[in-house]
Structure formats: C-alpha cells, structure tokens
Amino acid sequence: MPSRAFAAEDDRAAGKAARALVPRRAHVAFGVPPRDPVEILEAQHATRDPELVPIRIGRMLETPFAYYRGSAAVMAHDLARDxxxxxxVVACGDAHAANFGLFASPERRLVFDLNDFDEAYPGPWEWDVKRLAASLWLSGRNNGHSEGRCREAAEAAAGSYRTSLGRLASLGALERYYFQVEADALPKMARPAARKARARTSEQVLAKLATASDGGRERIVDQPPLVRHPRVRDMERMEGLFRDYRAVLRPDVALLLAQYELVDYALRIVGVGSVGTRCFIVLLRGPQGEPLFLQAKEAGASVLQTHGRVADVPWAVERQITTLGQGRRVVAAQRILQAQSDPMLGWVAGVAGEDGRRRDYYIRQFRDMKGSFALERLTAGESEEYGAVCGALLARAHIQSPGAAFIAGYLGSSSVYEESVARWARRYADLAEADHAALGEAVRSGRLPAETGV
Known part of the structure; x- marks a missing residue:
C-alpha cells in the first residue's frame, strides 16, 4: 500500500477536481429504470425461513416507511445506476433513519451512533447519504409533515454530513477515530429514549423472556411466532459453537465469558427486512447466577455486493471486510464505522442449519442499554434535528476510510450538494410509495403471502 503520510491535501484536491467530471448538481438526476420491486424481494426469500416470510411482508406493508426499511436490496439495485x-468508503449499506440508536459503550456510558451493519460493505459514499435523506422524507410524510419540512430534514442530514466531514477531515486520524456522540449531548427529544435504554439490561430481559423449568433451570418461554425453540434443541452442539465464538474475541472478553454457562437458546424474529433470516437469543448464567443474553444473527452477503454490484475496491481495507465469512464482515464493518462497539461482538462461520445449509452468524449482547427514537412521534423540527445528528455520525463513519478527505474536497463549502440530494430524495420517496403500493397489490393478488399485526 503506498504511503499515506501528508496525503490529506492531495485527497482534498482530487475531490475538488472530481467536480469537473461529476458536478455536485448532477446528484439531483433521477434515472431509476423500470423494475419489479416485488421480484427483488421474492429472490431474497429463497434463503429465508418460509414460515416467517409472511411476517416480513406484513411488517413491510404497515407504511411506506416500513416498506423502505425492509427494501435495502431494492434501493441497492436502483443506486447501482445512480x-x-x-x-x-466502508459503507453502512442501510443508513436509514431508524438504523441509528443508543447503546452502551464498554465504559457503560450511553452513546448514539449507527447500529445496523448487516449490509455494510465497501461502496460509494453517496449511497449512504441518499438512503438517509430519502428515509427522512418518507418518515416525515408518515408523520404528516409538509413537503417543505420533509425537504428541510433531508437537507439537514446531507448538509450536516458535508460540514461534519469537512471538520473531521481537518483533524488527525486519531482525533477522528475517537470522535463520538454521547447521549447527554443530544437534543432534549433524546431524553425519553435514553431513560428507556438505561433500563434495558439482561435482568429485565430475563423477567420478560425466561421462566423456571421443571428442573429448576431457566428456560426461554416460547411466544410463537416471535420466539420459539428450534425443532431439535442440541445443547452440546450449541456449546461447541459458543466455544468457537469465544475463540475470536479479545482475550479479556473470552476469559470473562468462559465463566458463563449456557442455559438455553431460542429463535427470535427481529426487525423488518431481517425477518426470515435465522436469529437466536442465547441465555447464559454467570458464577453468581447473573444472567447474560446474547444474540446470534445470520449474516448473508451485503446487498451492496449482490444488488448494487459493487466489485473491485482499490484499497487494503477491502480484505478486512470481505474475507473470513459474512459474520466477520459485519463485525469488521461495525468496529470500523462505530466510535464504540460492543466488546462481545464476534462471529461463527459455516454453521449447518436444520435444512443442511451452512450459514455465518455474528454475535453481540442482546438489549444491553439499547434504545431508539420513536420516529413516528417526531415533530417536523425534531426530525430536522435528528437528521442533522445522523448526518454528522454518518460523516464520522465514512471519514475512517483511507483518503476520505476526497469527499470533503468534493463537497466544498456551499449548499449545492445537500440541495441536490434533497430533490433526489423526494423523487425516491415517491418511488418507494409506489413500490409499497405494488407490494400491497402483490399480496391482494395472492402473489405473496402476508401476516399482519405480528
């Protein structure tokens, strides 16, 4: 890899020069070709649990914004031509407004950052910004905000991304690396979410999800279809996977978890777009009987690769993201893009399922001081504030990639870019609403099954 010493100014200059080839106003251009969004979603179902697919569709039908949350593959397909x-950069791949949240740092402080990395992969920086901006427009419409206020929220996100990235690009690499946003620094609207997040512990989860079995040991309670034990419960095999997971952790965390005993595990549905992928919650008990819940979530290939058709990435970090399995990809991207990451973040690869397929998983703590904003309750002003914070954090994530001062040089100091992105976001919000209607028609015609209210 060539020397990066004193390269920031060269990167800025290269970004500024790129305006001649791709003017900042060009980002308003909207050229999504005709496609069938339902067909793209159907293709994803081939590797998912068929019993859960109707729940995924039912959740996506709730609102156009819910559809948007579950259709990262459709948008990646569209952005491939944008x-x-x-x-x-190392891109989040699914940087919509609901994929930012609160969680505990290793020092047990509450921080706010990106919190979903299932689709993370090296890709164009513009894709994350547009996914965030369009999500804010859709969320605003969902809340009854005027088109003008939706535009302001989208512009606030893209504008904050531009200004924050410019500031961060002027700092040293270590200063950029340590930059983070703690919950105490968020606007007043964050306080209710922060209070709820601080109350979310393994003890609270235990009270909701587990009960004593006849043998006196806790067992996760089946709550079909959301929580259920697998048809074949193999504790010995799960203990082996738990050992494999510990082997990839830092020595101090591995030693900590070696003191815990595996008690039970069960399948649990999560999210919107993730419904149908295999996701487990795992109950452990420590030496004083203290509970700890982990979540093991299936990791498939990123939609940026499968639908966005991202191929060659010209720098060394690509190897850190794309090798050693999909679970390792998610973990590596999360550690790069988050200012603070769960110390128990790990992975296992090539796990044989009940259907004989081998799958990769990443593993993290479950509900450890995790929280999110109720986007459906945000006022127009709060949505604009929220978008600005998310844009700043997206900039912090992207600036970790080598040469990202290029973006700062390209964006410059004017508002041309955010104005263009906001206009694009409005048109994509229109398209997402049309896609949502097409999904509803596919259900009414019997093409797709749907189970609502779950």
Missing part, C-alpha cells in the same frame, strides 16, 4: 464520483 450518479457517483467513484470514491469508495
């Missing part, structure tokens, strides 16, 4: 400078 205006871009060609500069790649």
């Amino acid at each position: 205006t871009a400078t060609g500069f790649h």
Whole structure:
C-alpha cells in the first residue's frame, strides 16, 4: 500500500477536481429504470425461513416507511445506476433513519451512533447519504409533515454530513477515530429514549423472556411466532459453537465469558427486512447466577455486493471486510464505522442449519442499554434535528476510510450538494410509495403471502 503520510491535501484536491467530471448538481438526476420491486424481494426469500416470510411482508406493508426499511436490496439495485464520483468508503449499506440508536459503550456510558451493519460493505459514499435523506422524507410524510419540512430534514442530514466531514477531515486520524456522540449531548427529544435504554439490561430481559423449568433451570418461554425453540434443541452442539465464538474475541472478553454457562437458546424474529433470516437469543448464567443474553444473527452477503454490484475496491481495507465469512464482515464493518462497539461482538462461520445449509452468524449482547427514537412521534423540527445528528455520525463513519478527505474536497463549502440530494430524495420517496403500493397489490393478488399485526 503506498504511503499515506501528508496525503490529506492531495485527497482534498482530487475531490475538488472530481467536480469537473461529476458536478455536485448532477446528484439531483433521477434515472431509476423500470423494475419489479416485488421480484427483488421474492429472490431474497429463497434463503429465508418460509414460515416467517409472511411476517416480513406484513411488517413491510404497515407504511411506506416500513416498506423502505425492509427494501435495502431494492434501493441497492436502483443506486447501482445512480450518479457517483467513484470514491469508495466502508459503507453502512442501510443508513436509514431508524438504523441509528443508543447503546452502551464498554465504559457503560450511553452513546448514539449507527447500529445496523448487516449490509455494510465497501461502496460509494453517496449511497449512504441518499438512503438517509430519502428515509427522512418518507418518515416525515408518515408523520404528516409538509413537503417543505420533509425537504428541510433531508437537507439537514446531507448538509450536516458535508460540514461534519469537512471538520473531521481537518483533524488527525486519531482525533477522528475517537470522535463520538454521547447521549447527554443530544437534543432534549433524546431524553425519553435514553431513560428507556438505561433500563434495558439482561435482568429485565430475563423477567420478560425466561421462566423456571421443571428442573429448576431457566428456560426461554416460547411466544410463537416471535420466539420459539428450534425443532431439535442440541445443547452440546450449541456449546461447541459458543466455544468457537469465544475463540475470536479479545482475550479479556473470552476469559470473562468462559465463566458463563449456557442455559438455553431460542429463535427470535427481529426487525423488518431481517425477518426470515435465522436469529437466536442465547441465555447464559454467570458464577453468581447473573444472567447474560446474547444474540446470534445470520449474516448473508451485503446487498451492496449482490444488488448494487459493487466489485473491485482499490484499497487494503477491502480484505478486512470481505474475507473470513459474512459474520466477520459485519463485525469488521461495525468496529470500523462505530466510535464504540460492543466488546462481545464476534462471529461463527459455516454453521449447518436444520435444512443442511451452512450459514455465518455474528454475535453481540442482546438489549444491553439499547434504545431508539420513536420516529413516528417526531415533530417536523425534531426530525430536522435528528437528521442533522445522523448526518454528522454518518460523516464520522465514512471519514475512517483511507483518503476520505476526497469527499470533503468534493463537497466544498456551499449548499449545492445537500440541495441536490434533497430533490433526489423526494423523487425516491415517491418511488418507494409506489413500490409499497405494488407490494400491497402483490399480496391482494395472492402473489405473496402476508401476516399482519405480528
């Protein structure tokens, strides 16, 4: 890898020069070709639990914003043909407004950051910004905000991304690396979510999800279809996977978890777009009988690769993201993009399922001081504030990639870029609403099954 010493100014200059080839106003161009969004979703179902697919569709039918949350593959397909400078970062891949949240740092402080990395992969920086901006427009419409206020929220996100990235690009690499947003620094609207997040512990989860069995040991309670034990419960095999997971952790965390005993595990549905992938919650007990819940979530290939058709990435970090399995990819991207990450974040690869398929998983703590904003309750002003915070955090994530001062040079100091992105976001919000209607028609015609209210 060539020397990066004193390269920031060269990167800025290269970004500024790129305006001649891809003007910032060009990002308003909207050229999504005709496609069948339902067909793209159907293709994803081939590897998912068929019993859970109707729940996924039912959740996506709730609102256009809910559809948008579950249709990252559709948007990646659309963005593959979109205006871009060609500069790649480690991208989140699904940076919509609901994928930012609160969680505990290793020091047990409450921080706010990106919190979903299932689709993370090296890709164009523009894709994350547009996914965030369009999500804010859709969320605003869902809340009854005027089109003008939706535009302001989208512009606030893209504008905050521009200004924050410019500031961060002027700092040293270590300063950028340590930058984070703690809950105490968030606007007043964050306080209710922060209070709820601080109350979320393994003890609270235990009270909701587990009960004593006849043998006196806790057992996770089946709550079909959301929580259920697998048809074959193999504790010996799960203990082996638990050992494999500990082997990839830092020595101090591995030693900590070696003191815990595996008690039970069960399948548990999560999210919107993730419904149908295999996701487990695992109950452990420590030496004083203290509970600990982990979550093991299936990791498939990123939609940026499968639908966005991202191929060659011209720098060394690509190897850190794309090798050693999909669970390792998610973990590596999370550690890069988050200012603070769960110390228990790990992975296992090639796990044989009940259907004989081998799958990769990533593992993290379950509900450890985790929280999110009720986006459906945000006022127009709060939505604009929220978008600005999310845009700043997205900039912090992207600036970790080598050469990202290129983006700062490209964006410059004017508002041209955010105005263009906001206009694009409105048109994509229109398209997402049309896709949501097409999904509803597919259900009414019997093409897709749906189970609502779950």
